[in-house]
Amino acid sequence: MKKILILLLLLPAFSFAQNHEANIKKIFDAELSQGHTYENLRYLTKNIGHRLAGSPSAAAAVEWTRQLMESYGFDTVYLQPVMVPHWVRGGKDIVRITNSEKHGSVELTALALGNTQGTGPGGLIGEVIEVKSLEELRNLGTKTQGKIIFLNGVMDPTKIDTFEAYSGAVGLRGAGASEASKLGAKGVVIRSVTNRIDDVPHTGNQRYNSDYPKIPAIAISTQAAELLSKLLSEQPNLKLYLESHGQMLEDKLSFNVIGEIRGSEIPGEIIAVGGHLDSWDVGEGAHDDGGGCMQGIEVLRLYKELGWKPKRTIRAVMWMNEENGLRGGQEYARVAKEKGEKHIAAIESDSGAFLPLGFSSTGTEEQRAKLLSWKPYFLPYQIWNLDRPGGGADIGPLRDQGLILIGLKPDSQKYFNYHHTAADVFEAVDQRELELGAAAMAALVYLLEQEGI
Amino acid sequence: MKKILILLLLLPAFSFAQNHEANIKKIFDAELSQGHTYENLRYLTKNIGHRLAGSPSAAAAVEWTRQLMESYGFDTVYLQPVMVPHWVRGGKDIVRITNSEKHGSVELTALALGNTQGTGPGGLIGEVIEVKSLEELRNLGTKTQGKIIFLNGVMDPTKIDTFEAYSGAVGLRGAGASEASKLGAKGVVIRSVTNRIDDVPHTGNQRYNSDYPKIPAIAISTQAAELLSKLLSEQPNLKLYLESHGQMLEDKLSFNVIGEIRGSEIPGEIIAVGGHLDSWDVGEGAHDDGGGCMQGIEVLRLYKELGWKPKRTIRAVMWMNEENGLRGGQEYARVAKEKGEKHIAAIESDSGAFLPLGFSSTGTEEQRAKLLSWKPYFLPYQIWNLDRPGGGADIGPLRDQGLILIGLKPDSQKYFNYHHTAADVFEAVDQRELELGAAAMAALVYLLEQEGI
Numbered sequence: 001m002k003k004i005l006i007l008l009l010l011l012p013a014f015s016f017a018q019n020h021e022a023n024i025k026k027i028f029d030a031e032l033s034q035g036h037t038y039e040n041l042r043y044l045t046k047n048i049g050h051r052l053a054g055s056p057s058a059a060a061a062v063e064w065t066r067q068l069m070e071s072y073g074f075d076t077v078y079l080q081p082v083m084v085p086h087w088v089r090g091g092k093d094i095v096r097i098t099n100s101e102k103h104g105s106v107e108l109t110a111l112a113l114g115n116t117q118g119t120g121p122g123g124l125i126g127e128v129i130e131v132k133s134l135e136e137l138r139n140l141g142t143k144t145q146g147k148i149i150f151l152n153g154v155m156d157p158t159k160i161d162t163f164e165a166y167s168g169a170v171g172l173r174g175a176g177a178s179e180a181s182k183l184g185a186k187g188v189v190i191r192s193v194t195n196r197i198d199d200v201p202h203t204g205n206q207r208y209n210s211d212y213p214k215i216p217a218i219a220i221s222t223q224a225a226e227l228l229s230k231l232l233s234e235q236p237n238l239k240l241y242l243e244s245h246g247q248m249l250e251d252k253l254s255f256n257v258i259g260e261i262r263g264s265e266i267p268g269e270i271i272a273v274g275g276h277l278d279s280w281d282v283g284e285g286a287h288d289d290g291g292g293c294m295q296g297i298e299v300l301r302l303y304k305e306l307g308w309k310p311k312r313t314i315r316a317v318m319w320m321n322e323e324n325g326l327r328g329g330q331e332y333a334r335v336a337k338e339k340g341e342k343h344i345a346a347i348e349s350d351s352g353a354f355l356p357l358g359f360s361s362t363g364t365e366e367q368r369a370k371l372l373s374w375k376p377y378f379l380p381y382q383i384w385n386l387d388r389p390g391g392g393a394d395i396g397p398l399r400d401q402g403l404i405l406i407g408l409k410p411d412s413q414k415y416f417n418y419h420h421t422a423a424d425v426f427e428a429v430d431q432r433e434l435e436l437g438a439a440a441m442a443a444l445v446y447l448l449e450q451e452g453i
Numbered sequence: 454m455k456k457i458l459i460l461l462l463l464l465p466a467f468s469f470a471q472n473h474e475a476n477i478k479k480i481f482d483a484e485l486s487q488g489h490t491y492e493n494l495r496y497l498t499k500n501i502g503h504r505l506a507g508s509p510s511a512a513a514a515v516e517w518t519r520q521l522m523e524s525y526g527f528d529t530v531y532l533q534p535v536m537v538p539h540w541v542r543g544g545k546d547i548v549r550i551t552n553s554e555k556h557g558s559v560e561l562t563a564l565a566l567g568n569t570q571g572t573g574p575g576g577l578i579g580e581v582i583e584v585k586s587l588e589e590l591r592n593l594g595t596k597t598q599g600k601i602i603f604l605n606g607v608m609d610p611t612k613i614d615t616f617e618a619y620s621g622a623v624g625l626r627g628a629g630a631s632e633a634s635k636l637g638a639k640g641v642v643i644r645s646v647t648n649r650i651d652d653v654p655h656t657g658n659q660r661y662n663s664d665y666p667k668i669p670a671i672a673i674s675t676q677a678a679e680l681l682s683k684l685l686s687e688q689p690n691l692k693l694y695l696e697s698h699g700q701m702l703e704d705k706l707s708f709n710v711i712g713e714i715r716g717s718e719i720p721g722e723i724i725a726v727g728g729h730l731d732s733w734d735v736g737e738g739a740h741d742d743g744g745g746c747m748q749g750i751e752v753l754r755l756y757k758e759l760g761w762k763p764k765r766t767i768r769a770v771m772w773m774n775e776e777n778g779l780r781g782g783q784e785y786a787r788v789a790k791e792k793g794e795k796h797i798a799a800i801e802s803d804s805g806a807f808l809p810l811g812f813s814s815t816g817t818e819e820q821r822a823k824l825l826s827w828k829p830y831f832l833p834y835q836i837w838n839l840d841r842p843g844g845g846a847d848i849g850p851l852r853d854q855g856l857i858l859i860g861l862k863p864d865s866q867k868y869f870n871y872h873h874t875a876a877d878v879f880e881a882v883d884q885r886e887l888e889l890g891a892a893a894m895a896a897l898v899y900l901l902e903q904e905g906i
Contacts, residue, residue, distance in 0.1 A: 029611045158482045160834050162885075195885070355808065355864045357835065381613050382810065384837050411808045411864065413885040432615075432648070432866040 020450065024377050024443045027302055031439040036301055038431040040068065040294040041353075045284035045426040052114075052281040053321035054086030054252040061277050062255050065293065065318050069259035072301045074316075076262070079255035082331040084321040086252040087115050089281055090245030095189055095220050098125065098239045100231055108224035111201035111421075112244040113173065113190070114280065114324045117214040123243035124148075124216070126186055130232050134171060137179055145184040148240050150232070151176045152225055155195040155416070162195055162412040163351065169193050170204070177217035178209035187242050188217040191225035194416040199223045202420045203280050205324050216244050254320045256328045261300055263312040263449065270313045271448045272346040273299050273441055276322035276329075276394050283424035287415065291353030291429055292408075293318050295438040302442045310449040312344065319394035322350070323420075326393060333397035343403040345448050347441055348392025352418070353434040354410035358385030359444065363404030363453075370453050371404065377447065383440050385409065404453055406444070408437055473903065477830050477896040480755055484892040489754055491884040493521065493747045494806075498737035498879040505567075505734040506774035507539030507705040514730050515708045518746065518771050522712035525754045527769075529715070532708035535784040537774040539705040540568050542734055543698030548642055548673050551578065551692045553684055561677035564654035564874075565697040566626065566643070567733065567777045570667040576696035577601075577669070579639055583685050587624060590632055598637040601693050603685070604629045605678055608648040608869070615648055615865040616804065622646050623657070630670035631662035640695050641670040644678035647869040652676045655873045656733050658777050669697050709781045710771040714753055716902065718764040724901045725768045725799040726752050726894055729775035729782075729847050736877035740868065744806030744882055745861075746771050748891040755895045763902040765797065772847035775803070776873075779846060786850035796856040798901050800894055801845025805871070806887040807863035811838030812897065816857030816906075823906050824857065830900065836893050838862065857906055859897065861890055 031037070044061065051058040062079065069077040095110035097103070112118065130150040131137045137149060153172045159165035170193050177188045192202035199221045208214045220228065232238050257277065263269065275292020279285020296316040303310060320328035336343060347359075358378075361368055368387075375386050391405030399405060410433070418424040484490070497514065504511040515532065522530040548563035550556070565571065583603040584590045590602060606625045612618040623646050630641045645655035652674045661667045673681065685691050710730065716722065728745020732738020749769040756763060773781035789796060800812075811831075814821050821840075828839050844858030852858060863886070871877040 028613070032610045157485045157885075160481070160889075355866055382838070385835070413808055413889070414883050417883070430867050430870070432610075436613075436866070 027442045028439040031435045035435045037294045037298045037434050037438045041290050044290045045286045050279050050281050050285050053084040053278045058278055062257055065257045072304055074259040076260040078258055082327050083251045084254045084327045085325045086249040093218050094243035095218050096241040098241050109199050109201050109221040110218050111203045112246050113206045113217045116217045116246040118244035118246040119216045119242050123241055125241045128240050147185050148187045149180040149185045151190040162416055173204050174206055181212040181215045187215050190219050192219045192222050196417050197222045200421045200423050204420045256320050256332050257318040260315045264309040265311040267313050270343045272315045272317050273445055274317035275349050277318035278321050278323055280420045282422045286424050286426050286429050287352040287418050289350045291434050292349030295349050295441055298438040299442040299445050312449040322394050329394035330397045345404045346395035346398050347406040348395045349408040350392050352415040353429045355433045356383050356410045356437045356440040358409045360388040360390035360407040360409050362391040367404040367453050374447050480895045481892040484888045488888045490747045490751045490887050490891045494743050497743045498739045503732050503734050503738050506537040506731045515710055518710045525757055527712040529713045531711055535780050536704045537707045537780045538778045539702040546671050547696035548671050549694040551694050562652050562654050562674040563671050564656045565699050566659045566670045569670045569699040571697035571699040572669045572695050576694055578694045581691055581693050600638050601640045602633040602638045604643040615869050626657050627659055634665040634668045640668050643672050645672045645675050649870050650675045653874045653876050657873045707773045709773050709785050713768045716765040717762040720766050722765040723796045725770050726898055727770040728802050730771035731774050731776055733873045735875045739877050739879050739882050740805040740871050742803045744887050745802030748802050748894055751891040752895040752898050765902040775847050782847035783850045798857045799848035799851050800859040801848045802861040803845050805868040806882045808886045809836050809863045809890045809893040811862045813841040813843035813860040813862050815844040820857040820906050827900050
């Protein structure tokens with residue numbers, strides 16, 4: 001009789017472990033019926049809005065996510081201090097054609113790149129040379145002296161994964177200003193890095209080379225870029241007026257926000273899951289990356305709702321400053337190493353809150369094989385592609401700590417309609433797609449905490 | 454020497470047939486770089502708009518698609534006459550709570566179902582009984598006498614394929630008015646068939662049973678349904694005022710629009726591909742099913758652009774009257790049989806112009822196995838699921854003619870945000886997702902005309 005009693009007491013834990021398929025269905029059912037992800041994202045985007053590192057709204061997002069995780073009763077919720085760059089746009093960005101024979105003065109829809117030094121209120125004016133690539137720019141040599149360089153690189157529309165096309169085009173944005181400055185140019189105008197033709201300009205990060213003057217770099221919409229290119233081909237002496245007001249201020253104290261449910265059996269093994277809390281200073285940072293953050297918190301909330309205790313420790317992490325510094329990801333990895341924490345996996349959702357199609361990963365062959373062996377658990381949810389390489393920006397700095405890095409891979413077709421723009425707002429996110437992503441991450445975290453990797 | 458010359462002459466055809474992978478890449482590259490699908494859809498939706506069978510705009514859509522296909526130089530373009538039902542909404546639909554103790558008079562966002570007989574300008578007023586299912590309605594028995602029945606069935610959020618959830622809920626819409634009338638009710642109000650909570654009402658088809666009075670049936674938005682349900686639970690004597698103006702007029706002459714490129718080797722074997730040209734009388738019929746129609750035409754246009762001649766005959770078909778009669782699909786199948794045409798496959802795109810994930814099919818085991826064997830050709834485009842059952846509404850009537858019926862299966866998560874509503878407009882369609890669907894259909898048509906099935 002006593003034996004039977006003991007067996008009965010053991011039963012729930014046993015059936016839990018043995019019944020992954022049913023438990024994963026519980027995760028999806030709970031999320032699709034009564035998930036919090038969407039309403040949390042609404043709050044973050046509508047009540048806090050965009051949140052560039054160092055801004056008051058980034059501080060608000062830190063405090064709100066801390067309170068949110070505390071309200072869910074996670075075992076530990078804490079802030080991890082990190083110094084972040086503090087860039088401010090400072091005013092309205094202007095790119096204007098001043099002398100079009102056809103149209104006179106033409107305003108081009110513009111948005112300065114992040115981390116740029118502005119022209120100041122006086123602006124600057126100059127003739128324009130168009131190039132399609134950094135190579136073409138370098139080949140110009142001294143012709144660039146005193147000119148404004150128009151970097152008109154196009155994303156390859158034939159790449160099915162739009163992130164591949166982005167990788168092929170974004171080099172111009174990151175290094176264009178420095179390369180142009182090295183050759184004596186006085187400013188850079190860049191075609192927005194998107195595969196869509198519209199009038200929405202896209203900001204994004206760029207890095208100055210400290211050996212050369214910090215010249216202004218301003219993105220214009222793809223429609224504006226097409227127009228400028230056309231007018232330049234008809235009238236090569238076209239002049240542009242640029243005005244921007246960007247300034248890099250002193251580094252500022254900010255925080256990664258961390259919430260944790262301790263493992264009941266192997267608490268020393270940690271699975272981190274989340275996204276980056278900062279965004280650019282336009283739109284609402286909904287797809288990039290409010291959705292990923294809310295999905296990360298939801299993973300742990302689902303454990304509370306379902307009344308589950310994980311075997312291993314699971315941790316929701318809101319990394320700070322992915323967009324213009326990656327300081328949060330770097331600090332998180334440094335502290336983990338310093339403390340001797342053992343992460344077995346880190347999962348990042350930072351490719352938009354679209355329909356989840358699979359996971360990418362970076363790890364050992366054994367780790368990746370184990371991940372791939374779980375594919376049958378995901379197929380009922382139309383998540384089918386677990387065999388792609390790649391991890392995530394914020395989790396990248398953990399890469400030498402022996403864990404597997406995993407990225408949620410959603411449908412990529414619409415990501416660059418919104419990326420780094422005023423259009424990246426709550427309304428651009430579909431509730432079910434956001435929820436399916438949260439459930440996919442929760443299912444993966446569940447398998448990881450149960451089975452290890 | 455002569456032999457070598459003959460071999461060289463044969464080479465293009467030979468390498469064409471042997472090089473399916475490369476040719477399918479040509480299809481995708483051409484479509485994603487310079488496809489016409491998106492701009493054609495813009496014209497259809499913005500210049501013609503919604504196009505209910507029998508309406509002037511449906512006639513405009515017939516003539517415009519005929520001209521479009523002629524402009525592309527297809528071998529044959531013709532209209533296939535078909536008599537269609539001609540329903541008109543006739544005015545603004547009204548559902549109003551008249552006696553809420555809390556709020557007084559409350560307007561609920563409403564849209565009469567298709568094919569319904571309106572209340573006329575005098576409207577009608579009555580007490581309300583809420584039910585969740587047809588079964589619950591039937592169990593009410595004589596309590597329904599003189600009442601308005603509120604059919605408040607909810608789509609199951611835990612179904613991953615939203616079309617499954619739709620199938621589970623749409624029975625109420627199709628049969629609710631007749632079932633209620635049979636029990637003596639005088640009107641029906643129905644919760645919109647969507648998984649989204651918003652204030653957009655969804656129309657759709659319903660069928661009267663001619664044995665009972667044709668009572669009005671009006672959809673209200675899901676937000677309105679939630680409110681009505683809440684107020685009814687607090688105040689069971691709530692009354693509704695209904696007003697609608699629907700009328701079924703005499704059948705009208707309309708047309709299926711057909712464009713064809715004749716096969717160079719086996720012209721007697723036909724592959725039909727397309728969607729339905731009609732839509733409901735709200736919004737612009739963009740996802741349902743302007744996108745599918747434009748994709749069907751694009752399949753043939755890509756052959757012209759690439760300079761290809763198909764081995765078998767390929768045919769773009771714009772079926773008429775899917776929404777409230779299916780007469781076009783029925784007539785197409787009848788004529789095909791009468792003429793002794795041999796279709797080997799029919800492909801329909803009518804699940805929205807979202808990211809294509811695969812194809813569903815209905816056919817023999819051999820046909821379905823052959824379709825499935827082509828999966829490796831689609832995987833580079835992230836089209837992975839070729840093993841689902843199902844075909845399409847318009848191609849359904851062909852089912853006894855020995856061919857395989859195939860449906861394009863895109864991401865289904867957002868379909869019921871737009872289905873049969875004023876929100877189904879051009880702006881709800883993503884260019885790349887629409888184009889990927891067109892290319893997927895073209896690739897499948899290519900394999901079918903090359904290999905047979």
